[in-house]
Amino acid sequence: MTSDPHRPRYHFLPPANWMNDPNGLIQWGETFHLFYQYNPAGAYHRNIHWGHATSADLLYWQHQPVALAPTPGGPDADGCWSGCAVNDYGTPTVIYTGFRLPEVQTPCLAVSHDGLLTWQKWPEPIISAPPPDLDLLGFRDHTVWREDGRWAMLIGAGIRGQGGTVLLYRSDDLRRWEYGGPLVIGDAGQFDPVWTGTLWECPDFFAVNGDHVLICSVWDQRPYYTIAMRGEYRDGRFTPSLTHKLDYGDAHFYAPQTMPIRDGRRIMFGWVMEGRSEAAVLAAGWAGVMSLPREVRLANDGQVVALPIAEVRQLRGAEQQVAPGPIMPGAPQWMPIRGAHLELEVIMLPPPHGVASVWLRASPDGAEATMLRYDRAAATLTLDRSRSSLSHEVWRDSHHAPLPLAPGEPLRLRIFLDGSLIEVFANDRRSITSRIYPSRPDSDGVAVQAAGNPAELVTMRAWEMADIWA
Numbered sequence: 001m002t003s004d005p006h007r008p009r010y011h012f013l014p015p016a017n018w019m020n021d022p023n024g025l026i027q028w029g030e031t032f033h034l035f036y037q038y039n040p041a042g043a044y045h046r047n048i049h050w051g052h053a054t055s056a057d058l059l060y061w062q063h064q065p066v067a068l069a070p071t072p073g074g075p076d077a078d079g080c081w082s083g084c085a086v087n088d089y090g091t092p093t094v095i096y097t098g099f100r101l102p103e104v105q106t107p108c109l110a111v112s113h114d115g116l117l118t119w120q121k122w123p124e125p126i127i128s129a130p131p132p133d134l135d136l137l138g139f140r141d142h143t144v145w146r147e148d149g150r151w152a153m154l155i156g157a158g159i160r161g162q163g164g165t166v167l168l169y170r171s172d173d174l175r176r177w178e179y180g181g182p183l184v185i186g187d188a189g190q191f192d193p194v195w196t197g198t199l200w201e202c203p204d205f206f207a208v209n210g211d212h213v214l215i216c217s218v219w220d221q222r223p224y225y226t227i228a229m230r231g232e233y234r235d236g237r238f239t240p241s242l243t244h245k246l247d248y249g250d251a252h253f254y255a256p257q258t259m260p261i262r263d264g265r266r267i268m269f270g271w272v273m274e275g276r277s278e279a280a281v282l283a284a285g286w287a288g289v290m291s292l293p294r295e296v297r298l299a300n301d302g303q304v305v306a307l308p309i310a311e312v313r314q315l316r317g318a319e320q321q322v323a324p325g326p327i328m329p330g331a332p333q334w335m336p337i338r339g340a341h342l343e344l345e346v347i348m349l350p351p352p353h354g355v356a357s358v359w360l361r362a363s364p365d366g367a368e369a370t371m372l373r374y375d376r377a378a379a380t381l382t383l384d385r386s387r388s389s390l391s392h393e394v395w396r397d398s399h400h401a402p403l404p405l406a407p408g409e410p411l412r413l414r415i416f417l418d419g420s421l422i423e424v425f426a427n428d429r430r431s432i433t434s435r436i437y438p439s440r441p442d443s444d445g446v447a448v449q450a451a452g453n454p455a456e457l458v459t460m461r462a463w464e465m466a467d468i469w470a
């Protein structure tokens with residue numbers, strides 16, 4: 001397994017098998033806990049358990065025994081689906097979705113008395129059924145917080161014929177809940193600025209700088225992307241004034257969850273799903289990676305953005321630097337940088353008319369290369385995966401992030417490469433998270449290229465990143 005070149009080294013993932021959503025993120029004492037959707041039987045989504053890992057610094061992780069497993073005959077007989085963790089006056093408590101075939105989803109609760117290692121399930125579902133007056137698609141995934149001396153909870157859902165929604169509940173004891181109506185209802189994209197699908201999964205809801213932010217993952221037959229809505233929360237209703245994709249890698253950044261930590265930051269992890277065929281995933285024996293730990297912020301243009309926490313710099317090893325200079329239009333200019341587990345910092349001035357690109361994970365003949373391209377006229381950053389692999393088993397669609405630059409503003413990129421994972425952060429206001437599967441061992445080169453007019457390379461630095469499992 002360690003010789004698998006597509007396996008990340010400085011991102012969290014279980015030793016083997018299937019992982020999807022982060023769950024139950026919580027800081028307890030000096031320890032951070034990360035639970036996750038996990039199938040211990042193989043690299044496919046079935047019979048979901050809660051895997052568990054702990055960390056003192058959000059960078060290095062210890063694997064822990066499985067925390068929740070389905071109970072035969074119980075409301076979670078066919079899966080312990082996504083949910084959250086709270087501190088119930090000193091008792092670690094998780095609220096999750098019990099899943100039973102064919103399609104029953106019921107809110108469940110469990111508590112731990114041994115430091116979050118083993119969990120005792122509450123005998124009954126905490127909500128027996130969804131509100132009867134709603135024709136719902138899905139009733140799953142939970143976020144819970146304190147408000148006005150009570151507990152409040154959101155559950156993800158969709159209203160048939162209308163759109164995605166999150167349903168608000170309130171409680172005094174986490175076990176008996178009163179329904180408080182939909183917090184907000186999407187309109188399946190008819191009027192929303194981005195298409196918001198038929199069902200919202202994995203809601204998260206919190207205040208940032210006085211505003212409220214609702215994060216949901218948009219589903220419609222399949223995962224699409226994660227959206228962030230910024231707006232006003234009053235009297236149990238949320239009125240978004242800004243809706244956008246949270247990450248522009250589409251389905252590859254999905255079902256994120258956040259936790260507030262004691263130093264005041266709000267930390268986010270997202271599930272970075274695979275982008276290759278089921279057969280290729282089964283052959284690899286593992287599926288799914290967590291994003292880098294990110295901090296949620298409001299960008300200078302008002303969008304919600306999640307950027308790598310400052311501590312990620314501790315993973316930097318040997319540094320490679322490139323002299324600045326012009327990038328003349330034409331063939332790619334190769335950089336003296338190689339590697340498959342790198343952080344790259346690239347600052348360039350793209351041409352006013354034309355395009356500047358960075359080639360990543362590129363083979364010397366350019367047959368394999370992933371191109372990150374900025375087009376100033378289109379004000380768009382594109383991650384082009386069309387040549388990212390010679391394999392036919394991989395997804396090749398491109399990702400596009402709208403990124404207007406002010407006159408004279410350079411393009412500032414932080415790029416994280418880790419086996420098959422790529423995370424791009426641009427100008428502290430956009431991110432593109434995705435997967436690429438170069439097939440050649442020499443596809444580890446970096447180049448820059450300009451088209452139309454010269455561009456200018458201001459800075460290029462690269463660091464070999466630590467292996468967090470070594």
Ligand code: FRU
Pocket residue numbers: 020021037048081082097140141201202254255
């Ligand atoms: C999101 C999701 C959740 C669900 C879980 C099941 O990826 O579909 O809505 O609870 O995964 O594993």
